Amino acid sequence: TQLLEQSPQFLSIQEGENLTVYCNSSSVFSSLQWYRQEPGEGPVLLVTVVTGGEVKKLKRLTFQFGDARKDSSLHITAAQPGDTGLYLCAGKGATNKLIFGTGTLLAVQP
């Protein structure tokens, strides 16, 4: 059973547009991670957020962790075709396993 809900589930946009992906949970996580997965490959870690209210920037990507450490968002500015992929949030609770979100499939059209 997935504990992390992502929205939207699918997103198709034009190159240059901005977008935001949301990751929501009823549980508190000690940290939350964002991954990007391309077809035929495993997920690749983009960022880890640990502190409530934390904001991290990675080039055109901005990640935010909610104050209560139960939700997070990923904002992409001026999306490019290379941003296409499946975006996954994941929480790591008391155990070491990752609990992944439901995923957001992003397609950026040139």
Added chain:
Amino acid sequence: GAGVSQSPRYKVAKRGQDVALRCDPISGHVSLFWYQQALGQGPEFLTYFQNEAQLDKSGLPSDRFFAERPEGSVSTLKIQRTQQEDSAVYLCASSFGPRETQYFGPGTRLLVL
């Protein structure tokens, strides 16, 4: 090798067959995880090893699923009497320690007919 490798990359099995999926973790990584990913969904945890010890197998969906890591390096996930609902991508990840970043392999795509 530079990263986690998995073999085979693709496996087609007839319903009822047994399959074995292999994971070669990054050298020196003591933690190894197996996940199952349905099409378009996020991966779901199956099991976790610390060296050769299987510390968590709470995600294995049935007793048809079995994993081992006898020498604390290579791991094998075995599925007995495969069913159509077993069709998925099976991902392996390794990390230097249990709380360190997990690095994923490319996965094995299993199709059960």
